[in-house]
Amino acid sequence: MDVASDFYWKSPPTGKVLDYNFDITKGKIFVEFMKGAKTNVCYNVVDRNVLEKNLGDKTAYFWEGNSPSDSSVISYAELLKQVCKLANVLKTLGVKKGDRVAIYLPMIPELVYSMLACARIGAVHSIVFAGFSSDSLCERILDSHCDVLITADGVFRGEKLINLKLIADEAVQKCKEKTHTVKNCIVVKHLSGRLNNQNKAKLQTAWNPDTDRWLDELMAEADEECEPEWLDSEDPLFILYTSGSTGKPKGVLHTVAGYLLYTALTFKYVFDYHEDDVYWSTADIGWITGHSYITYGPLANGATSVMFEGIPTYPHVGRFWEIIEKYKVNQFYTAPTAIRLLMKYGNDVIQKYDLNSLKILGTVGEPINAEAWLWYYNVIGNQRCPIVDTFWQTETGGHVITPLPAATPLKPGSATFPFFGVVPAVLNEHGEELEGEAEGYLVFKQPWPSIMRTLYGNHERFENTYFRKFPGYYVAGDGCRRDKDGYIWITGRIDDMLNVSGHLLSTAEVESALAEHPAVVEAAVVSRPHTVKGECLYCFVILKDGKKFTELVADELKKQVREKIGPIATPDFIQNAPGLPKTRSGKIMRRVLRQIARNEKDLGDISTLADPSIVEVLFSQRCEAAA
DSSP, X not given: OTTGGGSOOSBOOSSOSEEEEOOGGGXXXXXXXXXXXXXXXXXXXXXXXXXXXXXXXXXXXXXXXXXXXXEEEEEHXXXXXXXXXXXXXXXXXXXXXXXXXXXXXXXXXXXXXXXXHHHHHTOEEEEOOTTSOHHHHHHHHHHXXXXXXXXXXXXXXXXXXXXXXXXXXXXXXXXXXXXXXXXXXXXXXXXXXSSOHHHHHHHOOOOOTTTEEEHHHHHHTSOSOOOOOOEETTSEEEEEEEOOTTSSOEEEEEEHHHHHHHHHHHHHHHTTOOTTOEEEEOSOTTSHHHIIIIIIHHHHTTOEEEEEOSOTTSSSTTHHHHHHHHHTOSEEEEOHHHHHHHHTTOSHHHHTSOOTTOXXXXXXXXXXXXXHHHHIIIIISTTOSOEEEOBOOTTTSSOSBOOOTTTSOOOTTOOBSBOTTOOEEEEOTTSOBOOSSEEEEEEESSOOTTSOOEETTOHHHHHHHHTSSSTTSEEEEEEEEEOTTOOEEEEEEGGGEEEXXXXXXXXXXXXXXXXXXXXXXXXXXXXXXXXXXXXXXXEEEEEOTTOOOOHHHHHHHHHHHHHHTOGGGOOSEEEEXXXXXXXXXXXXXXXXXXHHHTTOOOOOOOTTBSOTHHHHHHHHTOOGGGO
């Protein structure tokens, strides 16, 4: 409760600080934190900084556009003004407490204004990553019954121009065909007026005067003051969809007070944030990392953040390092996928930039292999910046297993220890807790404030997905290993565990061994049925530029895995891959790789793939022996 005293509460809790049930055999699963307390997240992360802390003139965001010549600075006072105006726009369109608002925007300031405007009036935002297809957007609008959609005319990702309004229109039309009407579509004029004639033509889209509204026109008439809606601590704050094993996305629901407190606390301690620091997470706000550690966590601490619209390789491969130098970034938070991508271009690129401002490096999204960790530590951090390798999920709301800078001795590739108040356990297949050194299922014995409360509109799926397998525990869906020093190593999703001749192997372990070979940039491992072993290993490897895949390389890779893990882990098949099927957030779609390994052509929904064409290439180049 000490943390709670840092925030403004309209009224205190009426019941227990924390009440919960994790045991499905004893009744409904629930978590309640500070029940009965009244507050408003937007007030706490914006108004409080301006009115109580006098930070109105402080920079909330350095916005860096796709093109290096495109940038702006947003102060806390400006943020408050824009959020209040947008909140009033939503109110004039009839949006009220509890209504869901879909947001389909790129990484522009209006994305933050939109989510905070929703939080201010008690509406529930549902942000859909602006790289998703119209089908994915439609599915999410339908699931959460959104009447209002906020989008933009278009966006550049690198050199590619994307007509967002056209995709939004297609989604709205698909919703209509499924008997749901989006009543208002608010459009941000992001590129209009800034394009040459050829690109202007690409942005031409239909305009429906009954539903379509330009945001700038609505904002021009909106009042700059908007009283916040005071909400119960357990009222919903947002819905964010994450992929489910069945293919249908799950609408993870987070609530007001617990999420606010936990993102504020984790941001402060995990990134060792001090008031004059400049922090940058390269994530997209369309994912949980952007919600928790670009918007809510940093703003709750009155922080200054960089918000980046572009990609790491445009207009050149030094863009990340250029931005760090430009804004003198102190904390840098990115994904192992990005680190591995940039490693490929060698160290000479990095020597051109001054990275001395860096104090903390962070990784998120997947376990980081030791080679990438060491490169990040040695080359980017110059051996002086601790790496916080954070394990958490859309469902957890914030970091649950993470080092604390300068306090935790680091081991490359380990997420280390639980954050304050988080109690993990390692279970075997029978649900028995394992002590000491152990490998098994990662579970949690009690809630922390920001754990998800339900799956929107489907509490039964919530209970079955996370609590049925081991009653009394939240099941993360990941395997883990605890070493003799108590450090936790995430070994990959449970469905990425391989059972070879009765031995449980993790894909991450094998991938890490393959990636240590000097010719390999990235590796992915899946299982394939085997008549003797039950399952065998089928590996995909991407080689560094200029390296050739030969029988000798394949033999070296098998030998390396044998030496690192043991003979049981020797791969049966190694396929040279030009690329891997990844979602737009950079996650490898292992389900698709499994089907390629097994030559199963019925792939189901692959609309979330960044580049679907890679699938056909991988099928055509399958290992002959596996045919």
